Amino acid sequence: MRKVKADPKGVLTGAHYLDGDFAIAEGGLAAGCRFFAGYPITPSTETAERFSERIPFVGGIFIQMEDEIASITALIGASWGGQKVMTVTSGPGFSLMQENIGLAVMMETPLVIANVQRGGPSTGLPTLTGQSDMMQAKFGSHGDYEIIALSPDSPQECFDLTIKAFNLAETFRVPVFVMTDECVGHMHEKVIIPPADEIEIIERKWYQGPKDKYLPYKPDKDLVPFMVKAGDGYRFHTTGLTHDERGYPVLNAEVQDWCVHHLVDKIRKNAHKIIELQEDQIDNAEVVVVSYGITSRVAIRAVQLARKAGIKVGTMRMITVWPFPEKRIKELAGKIKAFVVPEINLGQIGREVERCAFGQAPVIGVTHCGGWVHDPEDILKAIKEAVR
Amino acid sequence: MSREELAEEKNPMEDFLRMDRIPHIWCPGCGIGTVVTSFADALKKSELDLDKVAVVSGIGCTGRVAGYVKFDSFHTTHGRAIPFATGLKLANPELKVVVFSGDGDIVGIGGNHLIHAARRNMDIVVICVNNFNYAMTGGQVAATSPMGANLSTAPYGNFEYPFNLPYLVETCGATYVARWTSLHIRRVTKSIQEALAKRGFSFIEVITPCVTLYARRNRLGDGLNLLKYYYDQSEIQHGADTRTVGIDYQGKLIVGKFVDKEKPTFLDGMNTHLQKVLGEKYVPYGVKP
Numbered sequence: 001m002r003k004v005k006a007d008p009k010g011v012l013t014g015a016h017y018l019d020g021d022f023a024i025a026e027g028g029l030a031a032g033c034r035f036f037a038g039y040p041i042t043p044s045t046e047t048a049e050r051f052s053e054r055i056p057f058v059g060g061i062f063i064q065m066e067d068e069i070a071s072i073t074a075l076i077g078a079s080w081g082g083q084k085v086m087t088v089t090s091g092p093g094f095s096l097m098q099e100n101i102g103l104a105v106m107m108e109t110p111l112v113i114a115n116v117q118r119g120g121p122s123t124g125l126p127t128l129t130g131q132s133d134m135m136q137a138k139f140g141s142h143g144d145y146e147i148i149a150l151s152p153d154s155p156q157e158c159f160d161l162t163i164k165a166f167n168l169a170e171t172f173r174v175p176v177f178v179m180t181d182e183c184v185g186h187m188h189e190k191v192i193i194p195p196a197d198e199i200e201i202i203e204r205k206w207y208q209g210p211k212d213k214y215l216p217y218k219p220d221k222d223l224v225p226f227m228v229k230a231g232d233g234y235r236f237h238t239t240g241l242t243h244d245e246r247g248y249p250v251l252n253a254e255v256q257d258w259c260v261h262h263l264v265d266k267i268r269k270n271a272h273k274i275i276e277l278q279e280d281q282i283d284n285a286e287v288v289v290v291s292y293g294i295t296s297r298v299a300i301r302a303v304q305l306a307r308k309a310g311i312k313v314g315t316m317r318m319i320t321v322w323p324f325p326e327k328r329i330k331e332l333a334g335k336i337k338a339f340v341v342p343e344i345n346l347g348q349i350g351r352e353v354e355r356c357a358f359g360q361a362p363v364i365g366v367t368h369c370g371g372w373v374h375d376p377e378d379i380l381k382a383i384k385e386a387v388r
Numbered sequence: 389m390s391r392e393e394l395a396e397e398k399n400p401m402e403d404f405l406r407m408d409r410i411p412h413i414w415c416p417g418c419g420i421g422t423v424v425t426s427f428a429d430a431l432k433k434s435e436l437d438l439d440k441v442a443v444v445s446g447i448g449c450t451g452r453v454a455g456y457v458k459f460d461s462f463h464t465t466h467g468r469a470i471p472f473a474t475g476l477k478l479a480n481p482e483l484k485v486v487v488f489s490g491d492g493d494i495v496g497i498g499g500n501h502l503i504h505a506a507r508r509n510m511d512i513v514v515i516c517v518n519n520f521n522y523a524m525t526g527g528q529v530a531a532t533s534p535m536g537a538n539l540s541t542a543p544y545g546n547f548e549y550p551f552n553l554p555y556l557v558e559t560c561g562a563t564y565v566a567r568w569t570s571l572h573i574r575r576v577t578k579s580i581q582e583a584l585a586k587r588g589f590s591f592i593e594v595i596t597p598c599v600t601l602y603a604r605r606n607r608l609g610d611g612l613n614l615l616k617y618y619y620d621q622s623e624i625q626h627g628a629d630t631r632t633v634g635i636d637y638q639g640k641l642i643v644g645k646f647v648d649k650e651k652p653t654f655l656d657g658m659n660t661h662l663q664k665v666l667g668e669k670y671v672p673y674g675v676k677p
Contacts, residue, residue, distance in 0.1 A: 037471075037474075056669075059672075059673055063654075065504075066501060066504040070474075070501055073464065074471045074472065075475060076472060077474065078475035079475075080476060080479075081478070081479025081483070100465055230480060231440050231442070231480050231483050233439035234460065235438075235439070235461075236460055237454070239455065240465055241463065248406075248408075248455070249455060
């Protein structure tokens, strides 16, 4: 893993007043993304607009594709062409991307997709918030696989986590999702963009060995294979079919087992290096509020009120949602009375918490279908119920 | 030639094919292999740096080409070879990117990408092998199936109008359009060579017999018969009005080079326009200093 400083050309150092969508574009540019293919969709479009406005002065490509299928596929091609690549979308577009998210996973292609979530299903609530694509992020494409998903709770984090998403994508050769939502996407706040030399960038795991020895899918010690780019003379092959270390298709149960386990293991066995949680007053808590994204900010108010009422309540904010913090949830489950999980969907992550709590602690979901953020009173009610 | 000399002799395709993946999966009598040979021949004659050639395929019989050619090669998802190639080319403009896939892939499921890549004049070469059906899945009706032909999902004959591919891509903005049958070996080679030498969106349609499915189902004889039939039915009309080159079932095939013109590519247009509008502040992309 080679760490470098950000290329100052893409870094707009200073204090800005930006919305989350713009901050995602700035995060991408700061991370070294020079290729953006996208398709307009509310409430994510401002990211594409910002990128298209900025890239002519940085040097790179913005291309508006004919649909989201083309956007994600162009990203995979461009990533193999050697660029850092990203796109942005929302529910319906994310659905269209699913097949080729699977291709990116199978070809082990680094790329970043920001999903500014809105209410679904179908066209749903184009202009109003939701968090109901969390399971789709994990399981949306067919087959068994693992990805990484981050969830920012502010425009500042949209910037920071987009950079982190690129670093993770390059480290693990995997698609990384920035799962924000309409509320954060359209929220204007102060965003500090640091000087380029304070931004740490992880470079792609470029192969350095002899050309005739290169195997595109031979796992390295950390389970992640080395990568090359088209045009460098390696004459490599890659396919969406089940393949061996050479990248050649081999269609049998044995190679399928190796191939799928490799894709899954490189994330699962490195989960401890990926997962980032923000915990507060968790040590002697009776109740732990588990949340992510915009809902974490709403939960702060409920937690303050609960603490004022003398309830020992801790919080766990999941900055990384996938891979899921299974171990930590399991650990806490044996020590507390209950988990409270507010989210803007009908219990997608709550069910995961329940699975990991393994019956040791009940999980009280505070859920709704989207269109608004929670009323802190509803979360407070659940906290009170938990200690009763 | 002595036994030793024979043993030492190199297969003429060795520089172009992944010999460790041969034999290929194509049926005896299928024309795809012939088109691949023409492609290799065209590359040999082009004197391009083969390390800078990338081949992108989708899914289907022709979609397997990417797996056999010894270049940076990508076997992608069904219909998506063109947007993949678009990303690859734009990310590394030094590359000569060739999309090699079938009619069902490029024109059926991927039709939207085809027309947009032609509209943008994306600098890629598209070789579209047209066998009039979805062969890999068992001979289903396609957007290119002639009316009246019998297909496994048109068991009483096809009653839909097919696409006229040269007309479609010309209308959308392609700068090079040709059509041949797979028995026009030297002409296919020459067209690929011309397309490789060109900047802009090039489209070469190659009519190929599908022996196992289309030919058998329609009782059109074996591969050789149909190959010969297509060839004999061909009439070369360079520069033909593409509106007139639609294909009827077992009818006359108008072949030739229909379009060969110059037009700025996507990248040319982007650089010229932004340079003009933004002046010195613009950072040109993909231009060698």
